[in-house]
Amino acid sequence: MxxxxxxxxxxxxxxxxxxxxxxxxxxxxxxxxxxxxxxxxxxxxxxxxxxxxxxxxxxxxxxxxxxxxxxxxxxxxxxxAAPRTDSVAETLLRLDARDAGLPPFEVNAEIRDAYGRFLAYGDLVHAPTKVLLEYDGQQHRLDDRQYSRDVERLDDLAAAGWRVIRVNRSHRGTARRWILERVRTTLLERGWHPEPSQMVAERGRK
Known part of the structure; x- marks a missing residue:
């Protein structure tokens, strides 16, 4: 003790x-x-x-x-630390993204389309590139109503130009590194340019 x-x-x-x-x-x-x-x-x-x-x-x-x-x-x-989080898993994903040299993500940010229509609250949002990280807990898989809402929401986000990358509890260890590398590639493809400090963090991770 x-x-x-x-x-x-x-x-x-x-x-x-x-x-x-x-x-x-x-x-x-x-x-x-x-x-x-x-x-x-x-x-x-x-x-x-x-x-x-x-x-x-x-x-x-x-x-x-x-x-x-x-x-x-x-x-x-x-x-x-960040206010407005929903779960420990969401916090850990944000910290892992930071440690991987990725840009800051806004937590549970409101997302609207070009006409101002509300689309969703995104778990981890990078608005400049329209990249969204979503952590899917068990309720997303087990709750039929939640699953239906997720499908509609993902369709709306895609139509508005957002790229949604979904993460779940299977993304651990090597799988976690793989999904974060996928996030990095997507950010770069959408115009993100790492700051020098982020490039240093990436080299350190390798």
């Missing part, structure tokens, strides 16, 4: 019991979590549906503890 050092604490009452606030608990967990786990936890707190808190809450909490041992890691995690 691993413990962590508690230097500051913000407390709130839950059913009469004193507990740390969610933002404080996230900061305290830094001694127990990896950098990637910290980002995943931050994303989960700021999730799209029923968020626990917002980015400003986490930023304020980190700013309130400048002398703590983990403050640099906390600040770094918040630079990579």
């Amino acid at each position: 691993r413990g962590h050092e508690l230097t500051t604490a913000r407390i709130q009452a839950v059913e009469g019991l004193p507990v740390s606030t969610p933002a404080a608990a996230w900061c305290q967990a830094a001694s127990l979590l990896s950098d990637r786990e910290l980002i995943v936890a931050a994303d989960a707190l700021m999730r799209r549906h029923n968020p626990v808190l917002g980015l400003d809450d986490l930023l304020d909490e980190v700013a309130a503890r400048p002398g703590t041992r983990e403050v640099r890691r906390l600040r770094r995690a918040l630079q990579s």
Whole structure:
């Protein structure tokens, strides 16, 4: 069992019991979590549906503890965290894309056609090239109503010029690298030009 050092604490009452606030608990967990786990936890707190808190809450909490041992890691995690995520799998896909040297993707962005008609919320959106990464969880396969909506939505997106690349839990290890390379090729074909820092990341990955 691993413990962590508690230097500051913000407390709130839950059913009469004193507990740390969610933002404080996230900061305290830094001694127990990896950098990637910290980002995943931050994303989960700021999730799209029923968020626990917002980015400003986490930023304020980190700013309130400048002398703590983990403050640099906390600040770094918040630079990579994103509000409005829907799942851990979605966060991990975004981080894998970043680590592969791909451009930033907007999380759960609203997509409209040329006439302003709403088409979809995209999981990971690169608007300049109209490339969309979609993580398909189990509900996409098992729910008939969800599957029908997905088919209609994909048709609408294709008609509006979007290229949708679907990722699921089978894309692990070599398959994960393959799908990200496919994303890279698609982005390049659609006019994306990597920044020097992204080219360095790509060379490091190889």
